[in-house]
Amino acid sequence: MNSHTLDTSPAAGPTAALDTASACWLRTLDRLERTTVADPAVRVLQRGIRSLPLGGMRDLLRGRPLGHPVHPVLVQVPIGCWLSASVLDFVPGAHHAATTLTAVGLAGVAPAAVAGWADTWPTGRPSERTPQREGPYAPPQSPLMRPDPS
Structure with missing residues (x-):
């Protein structure tokens, strides 16, 4: 079974930065999907x-x-x-x-x-x-x- 945990330690390097950016992007898309403006x-x-x-x-x-x-x-x-x-x-x-x-x-x-x-x-x-x-x-x-x- 594959499991992936978000490692935000400085030693994690570019992978952690990519995970953080992906999480931010997904939160933004979720907010956009739920907006009622349109x-x-x-x-x-x-x-x-x-x-x-x-x-x-x-x-x-x-x-x-x-x-x-x-x-x-x-x-x-x-x-x-x-x-x-x-x-x-x-x-x-x-x-x-x-x-x-x-x-x-x-x-x-x-x-x-x-x-x-x-x-x-x-x-x-x-x-x-x-x-x-x-x-x-x-x-x-x-x-x-x-x-x-x-």
Whole structure:
């Protein structure tokens, strides 16, 4: 069984500093997740998403035919493509492949975002606070990953 204790003694060196920074980062993320500042805007978006006439498409976007949510699977497309494109940026002669992967990742943003919104926003349970914070920011970030026009 592996156990890890936080060693903050001066002899621990860089590992202790990294552990301390990680703990601080996790506390900050936890506070951000629990903040209620964005709740009014989130409620407006929830009402808008609930009012969309998706019909049977809502079940498909939620992954009911598959028996599990579709969003976690769909987000792998942009993430995987962009990570691979970043690696290929350092490979000589792989510019075209990196650009193609970036474009495929961009094409995968909309389906992943729509599936995430349909899957997590209808109920507004406290366990869904993280997706409600994440959702509005993911599509606006995608232009940062646009293919190189050259």
